[in-house]
Amino acid sequence: MGQSGITRVGVVGIGLMGSGIAQVAATAGFHTVVIDVNDEIVSRGMTRIEESLQRLVESYEKSGGQRGITQEQKATALQNLQSGTELSLLQDRDIIIEAIVENFEAKAKLNEEISALGYDRLFVSNTSSISITRLAAHYRYPDRFMGMHFMNPVPIQPGCELIRGFLTSDETAERITHFARELGKVPIQAEDKAGFGINRMFVPFLNEAVRVVEEGIMSVEDADKTTLCLGHKMGPLTTLDYVGLDTALAVAEVLEQEFGPFYKPAPLLKRLVDSGHLGVKNGKGFYLYEKGKPPVVNPAVARYRMR
Ligand SMILES: NC(=O)c1ccc[n+]([C@@H]2O[C@H](COP(=O)([O-])OP(=O)(O)OC[C@H]3O[C@@H](n4cnc5c(N)ncnc54)[C@H](O)[C@@H]3O)[C@@H](O)[C@H]2O)c1
The missing domain is CATH 3.40.50.720 (NAD(P)-binding Rossmann-like Domain)
Structure with a gap:
């Protein structure tokens, strides 16, 4: 022991x-x-x-x-x-x-x-x-x-x-x-504050990546290619799919409740969860996942732009 x-x-x-x-x-x-x-x-x-x-x-x-x-x-x-x-x-x-x-x-x-x-x-x-x-x-x-x-x-x-x-x-x-x-x-x-240390820093980054896509600034693939610039192992949208979009949304909402609108979840993240897209765990998120095949960008995400 x-x-x-x-x-x-x-x-x-x-x-x-x-x-x-x-x-x-x-x-x-x-x-x-x-x-x-x-x-x-x-x-x-x-x-x-x-x-x-x-x-x-x-x-x-x-x-x-x-x-x-x-x-x-x-x-x-x-x-x-x-x-x-x-x-x-x-x-x-x-x-x-x-x-x-x-x-x-x-x-x-x-x-x-x-x-x-x-x-x-x-x-x-x-x-x-x-x-x-x-x-x-x-x-x-x-x-x-x-x-x-x-x-x-x-x-x-x-x-x-x-x-x-x-x-x-x-x-x-x-x-x-x-x-x-x-x-x-x-x-x-x-310490015990919403998001503690790690998600207080990391969730705004992931949430902002969703905004970059929904505002049409970058495509899903290009937003994920930022790994080539930032030294991260995985792009932010793929990371969200692995975290679980429902879990990520719940964390962003807790941060928003405690610290205000800076942490407001991106509308596209909400749309995805509302329509049953949970990420890798159910095979559909920013990408669509099928066993034995490489992931492809979800066409519904590619089409979505915030007006
Ligand atoms: N996903 C991540 O990357 C990540 C990282 C760190 C921490 N977390 C946290 O870990 C926790 C679990 O997240 P997850 O991603 O594994 O979620 P998940 O949805 O993959 O799994 C949750 C599991 O809990 C089970 N469950 C629900 N209510 C239960 C109950 N009353 N008794 C027994 N089982 C019950 C569900 O059936 C499900 O299998 C959450 O609090 C999440 O915030 C998640």
């Missing part, structure tokens, strides 16, 4: 982030239980984890052991993983990591249900923008609650933003910092 004192991890939500978090925890040697709302979603999430582990094994073999994980490490990670749909599976955990939809009411309700279970140990939220202090008020032990903001894709990105709520104890903050390191992540400390 490491300095965090944690051996058993629980993850709620097996979407984009929850599946990555569960994978990383299991690979780091923690016994990990991950739950979601129904069997179909759980099975899809477990397939995503297996595929991601397999890609890391292939990367290990291709790089001669410089990157990735061994076949044995993959097998051990899968042995460490348990999945299901019942909240009660989380009762014996040392820490619960919440990675459900970016919606205050849904997260507050879950925190109350977890309190009602009698769970009384560490509890963190992977929220991108919602106040940790507000979420902590819905857990019976706000001193044991904190923000642990993993980056997407979780198995690849080394940074993890840690956010202390108003009532988070020193002990909790220290144990979570140790835990982040035990997961192989670099802890980055931030």
Whole structure:
């Protein structure tokens, strides 16, 4: 056992982030239980984890052991993983990591249900923008609650933003910092204001990229070619598709509520979410994604110009 004192991890939500978090925890040697709302979603999430582990094994073999994980490490990670749909599976955990939809009411309700279970140990939220202090008020032990903001894709990105709520104890903050390191992540400390540090800086950049397209200043492809100028690994519109357009919109709205109209989400981002475009997770966003084919610009986006 490491300095965090944690051996058993629980993850709620097996979407984009929850599946990555569960994978990383299991690979780091923690016994990990991950739950979601129904069997179909759980099975899809477990397939995503297996595929991601397999890609890391292939990367290990291709790089001669410089990157990735061994076949044995993959097998051990899968042995460490348990999945299901019942909240009660989380009762014996040392820490619960919440990675459900970016919606205050849904997260507050879950925190109350977890309190009602009698769970009384560490509890963190992977929220991108919602106040940790507000979420902590819905857990019976706000001193044991904190923000642990993993980056997407979780198995690849080394940074993890840690956010202390108003009532988070020193002990909790220290144990979570140790835990982040035990997961192989670099802890980055931030204060509890909307968007914390990373999304406060990054979401306005992504939102402005949408405005550049909707005002007709650049095409989708050209806006993404700014990687060639800025040194980023991925263009802003492709990044939005990977983040999830619903998640990005929710974060921009939280920033707007706290800091005002500078953070107002671009109308095109809203139009896309309103018409069911969620990005890579459902195959349609700024680009259309089909397995085995390169992404193509979504014609509805290419046509849209703000008058
Ligand atoms: N997408 C990103 O790049 C990113 C990055 C950092 C943090 N986050 C944050 O991580 C969280 C999850 O985002 P995501 O992109 O994985 O979303 P997602 O939509 O891919 O997954 C959310 C999952 O939560 C499940 N869920 C919803 N309510 C639930 C409940 N009550 N109990 C159990 N499961 C429930 C859904 O079925 C879904 O599988 C959000 O708070 C988001 O802001 C996202």
